[in-house]
Structures are given as structure tokens and as C-alpha cells.
Amino acid sequence: MAKINDNYLKLKAGYLFPEIGRRVKAFSEANPEAKIIRLGIGDVTRPLAPAVTEAFHRAIDDLTRIESFHGYGPEQGYDWLIDTIIDQSFVPRGVKLKRSEIFISDGSKCDCGNILDIFDLGNKVALGDPVYPVYNDTNVMVGRTGEADSKGYYQGIVYLSCTAANNFTPPLPAEKVDLIYLCFPNNPTGAVASKAELQKWVDYALAHEAIIFFDAAYEAFITDPAIPHSIYEIPGAEKCAIEFRSFSKTAGFTGVRCAFTVVPEALTGRNAKGEQVALNKLWNRRQSTKFNGVSYPVQRAAQAVYSEEGWRQNQEIIAYYMENARLIREGLSAAGVVCHGGANAPYIWLQTPGGLSSWEFFDKLLSECHVVGTPGSGFGPSGEGYFRLSAFGQRENVEEAVSRIRKNLG
DSSP, X not given: OOOOOGGGGGOOSOOHHHHHHHHHHHHHHHOTTOOOEEOSSXXXXXXXXXXXXHHHHHHHHHTTSGGGOOOSOOTTOOHHHHHHHIIIIIGGGTOOOXXXXXEEESOHHHHHHHGGGGSOTTOOEEEEESXXXXXXXXXXXXXXXXXXXTTSOBTTEEEEEOOGGGTTOOOXXXXXXXEEEEESSOTTTOOOOOHHHHHHHHHHHHHHTOEEEEEOTTGGGOOOTTSOSSGGGSTTGGGTEEEEEESTTTSSGGGTOOEEEEOOTTOEEEXXXXXXXXXXXXXXXXXXXHOOOXXXXXXHHHHHHTSHHHHHHHHHHHHHHHHHHHXXXXXXXXXXXXXXXXXXXXXXXXXXXXXXXXXXXHHXXXXXXXXXXXXXXXXXXGGTTEEEEEOOSOHHHHHHHHHHHHHHHO
């Protein structure tokens, strides 16, 4: 009989969002008349920008003609999209990248998990707590950890507690680590990191030959001009960091699927002999073997995001979500709820009132307000006592949700 990967059995509970879905489904079936407002999973609700859909349609039309048909594309992405990304997203911030350093993919979530393919299981990993579950769970799945303790911490992972006292930015590890996950603007807390804060991490990584996995999926929501959008705005980062970017929230591509990962050619790791090896070549080999590339129409649509019209339209959509964030943050704060985030990120990280646990507050909001959020404990033990609300909703639903919660808490 075929043997399974026992590491999956270490995952004590179902993935956070399916569990939310299970509870909401059960409540909905028992209460069919309830109008449920979903501010839990960070899925977008606004339509794609017109310039993007127009480019999408034109690219599909290309596939109907022999002279413009496209089959397999390059696994790394089309040069015209990569060049556009470099010119529009990095050059204005003083970041110089080569075409060979950007890899187009179908999602940063996928890349955050797949990147582990090119790293040895003996590496020690550090990640923030609370944390986007994918970082933690994929390391468990590949076999880098032992069992979880009673709090949910896995042996072999260094957890860096992020609390209100440290503005939800992880402290430098007290011990040497090899792989470091950073996410700014942060999911779930909405925290951001200054250049000085990121410089500390880059300095640590360079001193310890560590690699930073920098998840910048929400960089488009930064409103403070002093906050860096890319880890490569920090001197030395090209020698110690891999950056993940996504079109999912930037341009509403959650159902379209397009992202990219930056692996600088200067970035190296050591093999079993202690020799330095370029990680760019390893990731290129991994992608060429295990990935067939993003479809031609999707990449044309992604390119249109950076057109003058497309960028303006997408900025309007982002502003819409950020206004939702303001309404949630200010509305609940006025009701006495302690709120964090929501200023440079589309998430509001609130402290559960009345001493309720995260899941108790989830059930209270669902049953009494018919509002769905995300329990903070689902992001790690340090998330207990907190709750995440997403700004990715329709305005009338956001306003109604805030009104319901305020009445309930009042």
C-alpha cells in the first residue's frame, strides 16, 4: 500500500478559511432568512478595471487568429510584462532589476509555498506570530518541523511575537535563523514597517547569511509616502531577500490569477559542500520543471494594469477599499473597540471586546450581527484576543456591518 506524507497529519486543524466556511454554512442553513455580510476572507468584490478587461478581450481575440495565436509561453513570463513591471513598479522607487530576476506566476500564495523546494530541510525558519497561515503550514507539510505543542507552536520554527507593544512588527530573533518570513503591509494585523525597521532585518540577514522571504502582496495599499513598498528599497536587500508580489488585491485578480516573484541574481545559498550557489538559477530550474507559465490573456491583462488608464482605474478601486477600511476603523473605534491597521492596509485588526476569545467573538458576530470576520487565533497563538475584518466589501455592506456591530456592542 502506498504511504502518505505523515507531515500533513501534524496539521492539527483544518486550514483557517475552510473552517470559517464550514461554520458560516451551518449557520446559514439553520437561518436561511439571515442576511450575512462577509468581511472575513480577503477576497475582492469590485469588478476588474475596464482597461484591464479590454486588454483581456483583445488577447483572447488574438487566440482566435492563426497569425496572433499563442500556445506555451515562457515559464518565467513574457518579456513585455516583465519589462513593464520593472519600468512602472520598481524604477520609480530607485530599484534596479534585471529581466531575468522576475518570475511571473499564478499567485504569491503558491510561490510562498513553492519557494521551499529550493531550500534544505535543515534550515531554521523564523516567522511572525500572528502570521499568514501559509508560511507556517507549508513548512509543516514539507517536513521541516516536529509536532505542535499545546499552544499550536511547532517544534523547529522560531516564532516572533507581534503585539501592540511592538506595533505588531516582529523582533529580531534571539537565535540564529536561516529563513525569515516578513509580510508588510502585514496580513493579518495591517502593520507596516519603516525603512529603518527593514534595514535592521537586512543587516541581520547579511550578518547571518539568512534569506528574507518578503511578502509585499499589499504594497499597493500603502498611503504613507515614507513607507517602503519593496524590500529592495533597502540597501543590501538584493543580497539577502526574495520578494513576492501579487495582482490579486492590487488589481482584483483573485479570480484571474497572476503574481510574480523577484529572485535577484546576487542572492546565494550554500550547498552541502559549503559552496555558494545562485538561488536565481535554482528557482528558474524549479519553475521550468514544475510550472507551465501564466496564460497569454492573463499576462496581457496584467500588463494593462500599468497603463495610464489602467493604473488610474485601479487606484480608484484601491481608494474605494481604503475608504471602507476607514469606515470600519473609525466606526468601531467610536464604539470603544481598540483597532489597529486599516491605514496602509485593507485589514483592521481589532481587540475582541469583553474578554471574549477570538472564536467566541466570531460566533457572536455571526449569530447576533450576521457578520463574518476572521478569528485572530487562526493566525497563531499571539492572535488570540484579536479579530480581523477585511475592507474588501461593497460599501453598503460595510456600512451595514459597522452599524450592526455598534448596536450589538452598545
